[in-house]
Structures are given as structure tokens and as C-alpha cells.
Amino acid sequence: MEDLNGKVIKLCKRGDRKAQTHLYAAFYKKVYNSCYRILRNQQEAEDAMQESFIKAFSRLDKYENETPFEAWILRIAINTAIDKLRENQPEWVDYDEKHFNFPENEDETEEWELTLEKVRQIKMAIERLPDAARIIISLYLIEGYDHEEIAGILHISSGNVRIQYMRAKQKIIEMLK
Numbered sequence: 001m002e003d004l005n006g007k008v009i010k011l012c013k014r015g016d017r018k019a020q021t022h023l024y025a026a027f028y029k030k031v032y033n034s035c036y037r038i039l040r041n042q043q044e045a046e047d048a049m050q051e052s053f054i055k056a057f058s059r060l061d062k063y064e065n066e067t068p069f070e071a072w073i074l075r076i077a078i079n080t081a082i083d084k085l086r087e088n089q090p091e092w093v094d095y096d097e098k099h100f101n102f103p104e105n106e107d108e109t110e111e112w113e114l115t116l117e118k119v120r121q122i123k124m125a126i127e128r129l130p131d132a133a134r135i136i137i138s139l140y141l142i143e144g145y146d147h148e149e150i151a152g153i154l155h156i157s158s159g160n161v162r163i164q165y166m167r168a169k170q171k172i173i174e175m176l177k
Helices: 002-013 017-039 042-058 069-087 110-116 119-127 131-142 147-154 158-176
Strands: none
Touching: 002 017, 017 042, 017 069, 017 131, 042 069, 069 131, 069 147, 119 131, 119 158, 131 147, 131 158, 147 158
């Protein structure tokens, strides 16, 4: 698949529409799902998905083959969706890391591990979170970004990401009780 994607990407760089259609068909569902998790609106997610592919195809000259194409396009999609969300300007609360005691070991508690078994309930709880908290939880738990990467994507401090993540996690736990 990697070799095939490499050939397809080379054809896309030359403007081959069939190759672009092939890449689109291979990744549109994952791109759409990433956008939808952030935007929670089908039309907005579809728009963000389309914009993501337009950006990706127009920037293929900047694509480096060391990074899997899927990771590259999903990063574009997440940034595009967040930009769309910023147009609606969710309220980002700036927390001061000094006022909170973080445990030395950030291992998940037994209580949190038990809630992970209730995937359907957790998804519903995530959907009820405010936009800022929902985005951080989605980027961390679903997309797999770490706190520093999320901070870079959202242009906020990593301490702020940690605090909002911990508070969102706590809200989900409370919703599940």
C-alpha cells in the first residue's frame, strides 16, 4: 500500500485527476470523521473535508514521503476543522498551571479505566462537552496527539491543555455516574 500510495502521490503531483480521485477515495472517510469529531456538524465537516483535500493537493510539493500520507492529510484536516471552529470562536479559558497540583504519575486511575469500557456512553458524554473541552479530549483520546502537539495545534499553552483535559475528563466521569 505504501509503495502504491507513493506512485499515486507522484501522479497527483503531476496533476493526474485519476490519481487524486484514488487518494480521495482511500482517505475521505477518515478525514470526514476527524472533521466531524471536532465540528459536530455534518455540513461543516463535509466542507472542512473538501477544504482539506484541496489544501493537500495544492501543497503536495511540500509533502515529505517520510510521513505517511494518511497522517499528513489528517493533520491538515484537523487544522482545517479547528480553523472553521475558530470562526465561531469558542471560548478558550486560560488556566494558570501553578494553581493546580498535577500528579507525578499521569497513569489513568482505575475509575477512569472502568469508564473506558463504556465507549458508547463516553462518546455521548464527549458530545455534551463545551467545544474547547470536546476538541482537546477528541485530539488526545481519539486522534492520539499528546498535550504538547495539541497546544501547538490550538495555539495555547501545554499546561492549559493539560488542565482542560483533566477538567473535561472529570466532567465525563461525573456524567457517567
